[in-house]
Each structure stands twice: as C-alpha cells, then as structure tokens.
Amino acid sequence: GEDVEQSLFLSVREGDSSVINCTYTDSSSTYLYWYKQEPGAGLQLLTYIFSNMDMKQDQRLTVLLNKKDKHLSLRIADTQTGDSAIYFCAERKGGDDKIIFGKGTRLHILP
Amino acid sequence: DSGVTQTPKHLITATGQRVTLRCSPRSGDLSVYWYQQSLDQGLQFLIQYYNGEERAKGNILERFSAQQFPDLHSELNLSSLELGDSALYFCASSVGLTGSAGTQYFGPGTRLLVL
Numbered sequence: 001g002e003d004v005e006q007s008l009f010l011s012v013r014e015g016d017s018s019v020i021n022c023t024y025t026d027s028s029s030t031y032l033y034w035y036k037q038e039p040g041a042g043l044q045l046l047t048y049i050f051s052n053m054d055m056k057q058d059q060r061l062t063v064l065l066n067k068k069d070k071h072l073s074l075r076i077a078d079t080q081t082g083d084s085a086i087y088f089c090a091e092r093k094g095g096d097d098k099i100i101f102g103k104g105t106r107l108h109i110l111p
Numbered sequence: 112d113s114g115v116t117q118t119p120k121h122l123i124t125a126t127g128q129r130v131t132l133r134c135s136p137r138s139g140d141l142s143v144y145w146y147q148q149s150l151d152q153g154l155q156f157l158i159q160y161y162n163g164e165e166r167a168k169g170n171i172l173e174r175f176s177a178q179q180f181p182d183l184h185s186e187l188n189l190s191s192l193e194l195g196d197s198a199l200y201f202c203a204s205s206v207g208l209t210g211s212a213g214t215q216y217f218g219p220g221t222r223l224l225v226l
Binding site (some may be wrong): 042043044045047048088092097102 | 112
C-alpha cells in the first residue's frame, strides 16, 4: 500500500480547530513533515517533528506523533480563511534523504 | 519566498517536443530534487542530485533526464513529450547533510501543458 496515507478532504468552520490526520508505514522514519500548498503555488514547509518527540507546538499549529500507531496529526487552532490549502504529510526514512509525500488533504473553510 | 527559483513558470508545447526546466537551489544547499505533480498521481518523486551526482531515482521515465551543474543549478529535460506529461514540475533543495532534518524547500514550480 501507500507509504503515507491521509484523507483527501476536510471541511471546517472558520474559527474552529482543524485536525488533519496521516498514517505512515515505516517505523524507521526519522523526521515527519507537514507542508502547505496554496492554489497555484509550491509547497511551503509548515513544521516538522523528529521521531523521538511526541508533540511540537508552533503558534496555532500543534503536531502530535504516535510512533506506536505510526500516526501523525496536524491541529490548526482558530482556523482562518487563509488556511484554505492542501496539506501534505511526509516522512523521511532512516538513512535516506528521500521524503515520501502523502496525496494531500484539501482543507476547505466554511463561513 | 523559499529561495528556490524555477524557470520558466509556464510552458506550452506540442506532443513529441523536448523541453528543459531549470532550477536554482537555495544558497548553500547541495541537494536538488525534482517532483511531478498531476491531479491523479499526486506528488511523485522523480530524481535527486547531490553536489553534482545522482543520488536517488524515483518514478522517472526514460524519456526524462536531469543533471546538476558545478554551480549546483539543475535542469530537467523532458523529451518525446506526451499529453500525459502535462503537470506541475517542482524542484526542491535541501542542505543534504546526513543527520540534518533534511527539510526540503520547494520552488514555485513550472506548469507544463502538452497539446
């Protein structure tokens, strides 16, 4: 199956929290990343977490890593219209420069 | 602005033709990666170069080739183009040092349309 899986769509009301989930398969993954892609633009690194961490917080973003279940999530607090984008989860395997990307989750903000 | 530049932004060409996409990595980055993004396939890794040498190969067709020059810029050559090659092509760069976070910084992409 796919190395990195994430749901394709998520709709959230403006002001609510968004939670985007991702699962990966390689237990030797060293770093896990979240990228954001706005329409017509390239991928922008939002944050990353090292595999020996459980949580990382950066302003409105919180990343949770459950290494046992190989589950990664990105929580966006107080979701704004500017958060509307595609969010890609990605993993870097141990001993490798290559990063494997999921297919992306399109976040839609409801007024 | 990620510091990675790609030219051209848009390219329209015909089937059977050949095109060259160019990428300049962030200052100090030694690794360059090429990706293809299409609607049905998502983001597909094509190839990676590190300091002028090919380092990893992904789903790159034989009609496609790439190289990294001594000044570290890279070019992706696409030949015998087919309709299905229409996509966004991204370049990314990273420091490329083992043990670093390996964060890749993406350029704005080149949108290729094959008619």
